[in-house]
Amino acid sequence: MPRSKKGKRGSGKSGVKNGVKGESGASDDELTSDILSHCSSASETASVLEDVTAGEQVDELTAQEETEDKLKQCIDNLMDKSAKTRLAALESLRQAFSSKVLYEFLTERRLTISDCLERSIKKGSGEEQAAAASVFALLCIQLGSGDEAEEGFKMLRPFLTAILNDNGASIVARQSCARALGMCCYVSAAEDGEDLIKSLALLESIFMSSYPNREGALPTPKPGSAGLHSAALQAWSLLVTLCPASRLTVLLDIHLPKLQACLESVDVNYRIAVGETIALLVELGREIDEGFQVEDSEGLCECLKSLATDGNKHRAKNDRRKQRSIFREVLHYIESEDFTEEKIRFGVESVYIDGWMRRRIYDAFKEILESGVRHHLQFNPLVRDIFGLGAPLILDATIKANKISRFEKHLFNSAAFKARTKQRSKVRDKRADVM
Numbered sequence: 001m002p003r004s005k006k007g008k009r010g011s012g013k014s015g016v017k018n019g020v021k022g023e024s025g026a027s028d029d030e031l032t033s034d035i036l037s038h039c040s041s042a043s044e045t046a047s048v049l050e051d052v053t054a055g056e057q058v059d060e061l062t063a064q065e066e067t068e069d070k071l072k073q074c075i076d077n078l079m080d081k082s083a084k085t086r087l088a089a090l091e092s093l094r095q096a097f098s099s100k101v102l103y104e105f106l107t108e109r110r111l112t113i114s115d116c117l118e119r120s121i122k123k124g125s126g127e128e129q130a131a132a133a134s135v136f137a138l139l140c141i142q143l144g145s146g147d148e149a150e151e152g153f154k155m156l157r158p159f160l161t162a163i164l165n166d167n168g169a170s171i172v173a174r175q176s177c178a179r180a181l182g183m184c185c186y187v188s189a190a191e192d193g194e195d196l197i198k199s200l201a202l203l204e205s206i207f208m209s210s211y212p213n214r215e216g217a218l219p220t221p222k223p224g225s226a227g228l229h230s231a232a233l234q235a236w237s238l239l240v241t242l243c244p245a246s247r248l249t250v251l252l253d254i255h256l257p258k259l260q261a262c263l264e265s266v267d268v269n270y271r272i273a274v275g276e277t278i279a280l281l282v283e284l285g286r287e288i289d290e291g292f293q294v295e296d297s298e299g300l301c302e303c304l305k306s307l308a309t310d311g312n313k314h315r316a317k318n319d320r321r322k323q324r325s326i327f328r329e330v331l332h333y334i335e336s337e338d339f340t341e342e343k344i345r346f347g348v349e350s351v352y353i354d355g356w357m358r359r360r361i362y363d364a365f366k367e368i369l370e371s372g373v374r375h376h377l378q379f380n381p382l383v384r385d386i387f388g389l390g391a392p393l394i395l396d397a398t399i400k401a402n403k404i405s406r407f408e409k410h411l412f413n414s415a416a417f418k419a420r421t422k423q424r425s426k427v428r429d430k431r432a433d434v435m
Helices: 028-077 083-099 103-123 126-143 147-165 171-188 193-210 225-240 245-262 268-288 297-308 317-336 356-379 381-386 397-401 406-432
Strands: 342-346 349-353
Touching: 028 083, 028 103, 083 103, 083 126, 083 356, 103 126, 103 147, 126 147, 126 171, 126 356, 147 171, 147 193, 171 193, 171 225, 171 356, 193 225, 225 268, 225 356, 245 268, 245 297, 268 297, 268 317, 268 356, 297 317, 342 356, 349 356, 356 381
Parallel strands: none
Antiparallel strands: 342 349
16 A cells, blocks of 8 residues: 655655655655664663662662661660670660651660660669660650550659659769650650659759749759759750640749749850740740730849840850840740741751740750751651641652742641640640649
8 A cells, every 4th residue: 555645745756655765765664663763762761760760779778778787786785795885886876766767667676775775774874874865765756656655655764763863863864864754755645644744743853943042042053953954944844835724824823933033043054944934834824814924024024135135244155145046035025925937947848936835846856856857857757746747748750840839838837736736735635634
């Protein structure tokens, strides 16, 4: 059959029967060969891409296996007789737990790790106790808010408590135990009113020793005590965000006047911790009662103004700058209920820190996770749930090309956090009877 002349370019004379020389000057056999060659090339390209993808998957799997082998060795080293080896293992675990999400791996080995951490906290040096408490806090963050983390917390809480109560223990170890107690209780015992009460009372007993005496004078701080008081106060303020309204009212009455006096502390970091806690308590007070007023608000604002403009040359320049910045924010919030919003970016997402409660929670996780906090915001289901981010995103080119606007993300994050706050309020109500 002759090829159709329709659609050919030129005069038509170039088309001949039986496929002898077509419009391109090539025979049908040559065209067929070109098509087959093109298909073969496309197939090879697809094959190459598949090979690359498969290769990447193999590389990832190999890297994961290598990481797990190293972690297994570190866990074995926690039982070594050498204190130096145990410390090195704890430091390696701390770095791994803060920089990766290892839920499945750790779930299978949580009891072994908990046993090793218990041994280090009970019998190790102050440095080893501090490192073990930090790793335990990270373990709770990795395991999430399920039964595994709660089981671990109940297992190690008595030993954290013993170190925290021991005036002869290392200050560094006691600080680390205070932070671990606050974080682990927040993560694993959020719905257990009894655990919450015990942890709050223990932390209070630590920082309340910095409160003024009956004559109104602040006690002379012992070496290192300001750091311990700061750690205990910050851990306590994290747990206060879980308290029901009935308990909050009592805490506000007890602590706000005393904390105001502690703004005169000689330690800049403790003053800052006190100022941020005051702002948090006022925010929580306004949440449960729109007409909430701070007792002696004029005196409080005068003190805050003094700290916000402090030019004392006897203090380090960086300390003065940090103090002025924080207390300007605290004063601004107390006077006008306005908070300077902060945006934290990670991957293609952002989280907005738009209140003192949200800042306390973020700072607590950042203090423990350090540079890994953004990785956990991106991939850790527990951390994402706490900040109202939903399940971890699975990104592809289409999603990346259609990113939502900054304003839409802000509205979504705010709405999600408020929804979670309401849910936690329901849990608070359940705990109110226990309180």
